[in-house]
Amino acid sequence: MxxxxxxxxxxxxxxxxxxxxxxxxxxxxxxxxxxxxxxxxxxxxQPELRCLQPMSFQPKDKEVCLFVSYSPIALIKPHVRHHIKALRSANIAVALVINVDDVNADLTQLDVADLDLSGLYIRPNVGFDFGAWSQLYAMLDARADLDRLYLANDSMIGPLSEHMFKGMMEKIHHSSADMVGLLGNPIPQFHLQSFFLVFNRSILVDERFQTFFKSLWCLPTKDMVIDFYEVRLTQLIQSCGFVAAPLYEIKTAAYQKTNLVIFNLDELLELDFPYVKTSMVTSAAGKKILKSFNLSF
CATH class of the missing domain: 1.20.5 (Single alpha-helices involved in coiled-coils or other helix-helix interfaces)
Structure with a gap:
């Protein structure tokens, strides 16, 4: 019905x-x-950051990821650790910011010894992912000569396999688009979903993008962040003459539910889509998928 x-x-x-x-x-x-x-x-x-490791990149770091994770206390979730290690294996330098409820809480559960991070910050959960991305982006060395900037968060679990991850990275490197996302959503208007975004050099050197992304507001609700930033960022990029494209595409009817990661996951997995949503891990289907890839979080 x-x-x-x-x-x-x-x-x-x-x-x-x-x-x-x-x-x-x-x-x-x-x-x-x-x-x-x-x-x-x-x-x-922007709120005050608690700096545990100042952001610093080497000249060889041509691809950088600003990774945002939320945790009530300062710790690194197992699936976030797994994801960061995969990014590092692809020679992507990672700066991590953990949005927390109390920035002054103790750090006894924070272990980053095996992650080889290029920056680590604790931050109040203000403005959510886009607020944190904007704050870290504004701190990037203006002289940084990047080929790609990745934005990632902890709402996805993966990569499910090394093969899938390598396939995704090949798609990113071979894409001619200026802005790449994994999935597109046509509702309420076409936009790339923000759990994993990639900006190529053509956008990164554009002063309009630099000015805009350094000064995002810390909106008070997730709903507002989605409406004003996730949904409209793709449209803004396109209005500036850039091309924005998803890496994985599935045809859906106009009346179908559009959260492809949940409702079309089987089709995505057939395309070697390397992630599942964290919200699915507690479901029988999600547990079955992780088990089939010998993963548990």
Missing amino acids: SALNRRRKAKLPSRYVSRAKFEDVEAKYQCLVSAITSLENSLAK
Whole structure:
């Protein structure tokens, strides 16, 4: 029945919205009005970082990843450790920022000895992933001569296998797009999903992108971050004349659910898509997939 309803809504969109949707939009609007009309825009202010290892890259580091993880306390989740090691094996330098609930908490559970990081910071969970990415990006040495900048977070588990990861990296290196994501989502407008994004040199040297990405606001809710940054970043990049493209594509009907990692995972795995969502690990299907790749987290 739900599929029929989605098909009907796709063909005959309603002119009305629910009260909950209206109140949500109104709250976002009021939040932005308050920020813009205040003498000091609190959303434009980044929190203070707790630096455990200053960000530093070598001249040979042509590919850099800014990796954001959330944890109530300062620790590195097992699947994050696994992912960082895979990135390092591909000669991608990694700077890690952990968004936490209390930046002054003890660090007894934080072990990074085996990760070969190029920077490590503890940060209040303000502005979520995009807030942290923006803050670290603003700290990059302006002289850094990068071929690619990767943005990653801990919402995905993987890579599932070395073969899949190597295949993904080959796709990235052979892509002619200026901005690459793993998956695209057509709803509410086409955008690359932000759990793994790659910006090539053509964008990184563009002053418009540099100015924009260094000054992202620390929006107060995940919903606002998705609406204002994840969904619209792809459109902004395209409006500047750049090409943005996903690496893995599956054809879906307009009325189908669009979170491909959940609803089309079998098809993605057939394409050697190397990740599953962390939210799936507790499900029987997710556990079965990890077990089939000899992984457990």
